[in-house]
């Protein structure tokens with residue numbers, strides 16, 4: 001009985017991780033909006049369905065849940081039960097992300113990946129610092145990609 005409950009709770013958690021419009025995503029959206037950026041959301045026509053599409057700058061932003069997308073950090077602990085299942089699932093997700101990134105690198109678009117651990121928990125970066133980095137990349141940089149992870153914590 002207890003096991004049934006924990007499975008249900010876990011799959012609820014997994015859905016939350018995969019969901020769109022997560023708290024970290026809203027934070028980035030609101031901060032960019034406040035700085036005058038206008039964007040579209042969740043464009044299914046682009047590889048990986050980017051969370052934020054800044055057409056004017058040919059820039060895309062993905063806000064990735066660390067567990068779901070297989071980031072190596074403190075937020076992505078593999079569950080003790082059905083471990084093989086989760087490992088397979090997550091390595092599929094990593095492979096899919098890499099495929100999408102390869103497609104984007106060959107396209108006119110640039111992309112930024114902001115990991116969840118940069119936005120929450122003990123590794124969280126200062127919000128204005130993070131948004132400064134993103135804004136600078138959007139406006140001033142011509143690099144094809146940007147990746148922002150949480151701070152390393154001793």
Ligand SMILES: [Zn+2]
Nearest residue numbers: 066071073117
């Ligand atoms: Zn992470």
